[in-house]
Structures are given as structure tokens and as C-alpha cells.
Amino acid sequence: MPGTAAEMLKTTRSELAPNPNANPLVPLVASGRASLETLAALALEQHQVIPADRRAFLHLAQRASEEPAAAGFFTMLAEGEELAAERLGAFTEACEVDEERMQAYEPLPGCQAYPAYISWLALNATPTDAVLAITANFATWGTYCATIAQGLRTHYGFTDEACAFFDFFAEPAPALEEQATAAVQAGLDTGRLNTGLAYSYGRLLQAYEAMFWSSLG
Known part of the structure; x- marks a missing residue:
């Protein structure tokens, strides 16, 4: 594995990048072939994912008491999930999902x-x-998220407000990148980073990411 944090992040992203053809749903949204029902399911699943991830990131931040850079990274992620949650409602409404349907899902x-x-x-x-x-x-x-946002505008007539959830995640996040680099570098410097385990965790995350989209698509 490369010796610096920046190199390690770049290499890990490259090695774990999924097959471009592995996602069955995003191309359907991009071309306008996904049904509104499928988009509604995507919104409803995200209503479960976002708060769960936020709590997990807060727990990681708490556990990282001796790793301030990592704690800062997870705190930023948790704050991002909170902002994303605020934007999810407009997408959900555009998919014609009401509170009753949400509760029954x-x-x-x-x-x-x-x-x-x-x-x-x-x-x-x-x-x-x-x-x-x-x-x-x-x-x-x-x-x-960038591809979905473009597809929603082009083929479904969704407003900027309805696309804001996906726009948020599609935007570059240089501050988060800097925090991640600092956290990984600190892990290398202190010997806390187990690159083999981290790679294994990342591989599983990518597999579960693919499972998310295939379950919807």
C-alpha cells in the first residue's frame, strides 16, 4: 500500500471502485425509465438509512477520544447526515409519499x-x-447522487428543492477530505491504522452499497 494518507485514500478508492455496470437503478433514473414507485422506495429507504448512519457516526466520534482527527471526521459526517435529512422531505413529497405511507412502509x-x-x-x-x-x-x-439529480431534473421535472438531497451528497467536500486525510495520516503515524482490515471493511461496504441499489432496481 502507498505510504502517505493521500496516496492510500486515492489507491483504496481506485481499487474498491465498483463496476460501472453494477448499479441497475441509477442508469434507469438517468434515462427517465425508473418508475415513480421506485423513486418513492428510494426515498423511503433513505428515511431509514440517514438517521441510522448519523447515530453510528456519532458513536464512532465518541469512541475516537484518543484520535482527534478521526473524531472530527465522524462529527462532520454526522452533521452532514443531519443536513441531508432536512433535504430529504422535499424529494419524498415529489415522489408523492405522504406520512401514512411512510409509517406503513x-x-x-x-x-x-x-x-x-x-x-x-x-x-x-x-x-x-x-x-x-x-x-x-x-x-x-x-x-x-450526481447522476440521479441530473436525471430527476431532466426527465421527471423535479425542482431544485426536490433534488437538493442528491445535490448535497454530489457536491465536493474539501473540508471532509482534509479531515479524512488527517485521520488516516494520524493512524499511520501512531500505528493505529490496520490497512488490511480497513480494506476489508471497505470491500464489504461497497458490496452492501451494490446490494442497496440492486434491491431497488
Whole structure:
């Protein structure tokens, strides 16, 4: 593995990048072929994922008391999930999902495997290992969100407000990148980072990410 944090993050993202053809749903949204029912399911699943991830990130931040850079990274992630939650409602409304339907919805196991594993990492992984794994996965998620936002505007007539949830994750986050780099570098300097474990965690996260989309698509 490369010797610096920046090199390690770049290499891990590259090695864990999914097959471009592995996601069955995003191309459907991009071309306008996904049904409104499918988009509604995406919104409903995210209503489960976002608060679960936020709590997991807060727990990781708390566990990283001796790793301030990692603690800062997870605090930023938790704050981001809170902002994302504020934007999710407009997308949900655009998908014609009301409160009654939301309360009655039964989440798909394949979609909830990802947040379940994030919670597993929060309990079992060292915070620095989790930083590397999660950062590698976020690059994939951000790319998907950018494509979805464009498709929603082009083919479904969704407003900027309705697309804001996806725009938020699609935007570059240089401050978060700097924090991740600092956390990984601190892990290398202190010997807390187990690159083999971190890579394994990242591989599983990418697999659960793919499972999320295939369950919807």
C-alpha cells in the first residue's frame, strides 16, 4: 500500500471502485425509465438509512477520544447526515409519499444491510480503519447522487428543492477530505491504522452499497 494518507485514500478508492455496470437503478433514473414507485422506495429507504448512519457516526466520534482527527471526521459526517435529512422531505413529497405511507412502509433487507454494517463498524472497527473504509465508499455514493439529480431534473421535472438531497451528497467536500486525510495520516503515524482490515471493511461496504441499489432496481 502507498505510504502517505493521500496516496492510500486515492489507491483504496481506485481499487474498491465498483463496476460501472453494477448499479441497475441509477442508469434507469438517468434515462427517465425508473418508475415513480421506485423513486418513492428510494426515498423511503433513505428515511431509514440517514438517521441510522448519523447515530453510528456519532458513536464512532465518541469512541475516537484518543484520535482527534478521526473524531472530527465522524462529527462532520454526522452533521452532514443531519443536513441531508432536512433535504430529504422535499424529494419524498415529489415522489408523492405522504406520512401514512411512510409509517406503513416495510424496509427492504437488501437496502438496510448497508446501514446495519455501518453500525457494525461503529461498534467493532477502530475509528481510523473505519475512516479509510467509509471514505472510499463515499466517492461511489457521491457519483451516483450526481447522476440521479441530473436525471430527476431532466426527465421527471423535479425542482431544485426536490433534488437538493442528491445535490448535497454530489457536491465536493474539501473540508471532509482534509479531515479524512488527517485521520488516516494520524493512524499511520501512531500505528493505529490496520490497512488490511480497513480494506476489508471497505470491500464489504461497497458490496452492501451494490446490494442497496440492486434491491431497488
